[in-house]
Amino acid sequence: MATTKNGSLYVTTANGIGSVTFGHPLSNSLPGELLQRIAKGIHELSEDKNTKVILIQSEGEKAFCAGAALNELIAIENETQGEAFFMGFANIINAIRTCSKFVVARVQGKAVGGGVGIIGACDYVFATENASVKLSEISIGIGPFVIEPTLSRKIGVAATGQLSIDATHWQNAYWAKDKGLFAQVFENTKEMDKSLYELLEKLATYNPNAMSALKESLWKGTEHWDTLLKERAKLSGTLVLSQETQKALQKFKK
Template structure:
């Protein structure tokens, strides 16, 4: 359980992918690898027509990548591989032939915002505030930037990135395009997620797969782009300034 858990349940053509980690649903590398594998397998599974991505419990949706792993990085290759975790997940979501519905019940930080942005359609509760705090610890949201900017635009991404210590509300995220709908309660959100997923599951798989390619047009270079971004982050995390900021944050 130190590496968290990931469960996939398939019923009536709807695959529910649910992840959990005791540290606010953050992702150690192993869990990110499992999530990447899950999306790749579901993309090829003919019994699956739509995917719902969610996390366990009612608090945080996702606190991003594992802080303990981040602070332990001591060489460039390990740094790059650490940040490739979310790069691989985003690319797996991007190339997945099925529509991915995000169910965001709580706060999302860093890579958690990236996950929401890589979903094709997101439902959220009022508690689903977002923050990109990377700049405050000496790195930046380089890997997730293409996915987030694709959803909310350059101006909103700039605001979110530079104001690295402030939370933006779920309604702010909806206004910018990250969330499609925001609900007062989790139960209200879940009803709509179930209804929407069931509706999509009755649509043509061929039409959905073709639409997915159209929705993600001009992202064909992301395999290389996100790897380059992981290299940048992997280098920055080794700097003395970043190491100092990480130790301060840990305390």
Template structure:
């Protein structure tokens, strides 16, 4: 597993979408674009009633933005385009008529927390701690803020944003409503995910689609909002502070 990918597997009316990147499942533009496209296609696939969003490997669900790509940004347009990648995935999840279950097997950072928050229901292992590290590198979790705040509330979102160098435990994430349940092992997690997904896939797909609309009520303006937020990150990533800080991660 040394090359990045996004793949879709359909089993018993459940669409399993898996993404992978060798650098701790960090997300470069091409993976983000393919993930948004795959989610949209699965949403219109009549053989799929429910979607499971997962990543490859065991230790990290998603390390957020690809630092290698972030370091190479040289103008606001490129910056906006890059951060729009996360906006497009979140909006694809939001507009997808199928319920999406997040399988969070390990640590998740930045944009990865946004992906987990965008899922309609998340199950995780006890190792799935979360961090919003953006302020510590001179930007902020602007694109993912609406979806994270929607899921865990402004106080918890603010706490994580300000305490940018701390990993918050899976228990914290469950207590704040990001995870519905946490498990000791990845095997137990997979059993629970498959059981829930199979059960949901047997329900009335029209009822599921209507519930999805209800869950996301009041977010129609996000197409514009999240791109506006991407512009803020795209500008800040060019600041002297961020350029200097990112050099340490080369």
């Protein structure tokens, strides 16, 4: 897969390591088409017998992911469109959840909103000191409803509430590590990548059946998420049309 006007996505496999690499000129933000392609890429690698472990990463050295593409949020005209857009994030989370392989994230920079949700869904996360996180949704009248289940599962309700309520505040990478969102934090990408690929190469040699069984046990209790996240996407799709949210979104128009 290659670049389109809605961003870029590359899905590759080498030596048992599958990679899903996404990019967008606006701080790796995620329009609806790119969300769909990411979910599809994860499904493809999950079914690929040559892939033993999957890496999710973004392009560039700055932001990991700026979350939802604001121009698409502003353009939503009805509840059906709204639900469909937010289902893009739900589909990625469910793709990671049901994936037969461990999904490892490489977080080189800041993450906002849906980007934090994708990180929260991953089974193991490497990050640099630049990888601050923020959930800004409530500040524009939406709320992080689709990604809340995966964050509450990973870092607990209290920490998820802290991120969600203090919506304009960045939490640094060490806060994220302390809460369990990140497994390891490094001073720079060189050090991160060394440890990252050491783990990926080890996992590529392990018994895939054992890893699949372990993943399934770690995700026990989330079997209802197909329904839950669809309900959350519908709620978000309704809220984005509210007068308060539309007014807040207009501030982002260029």
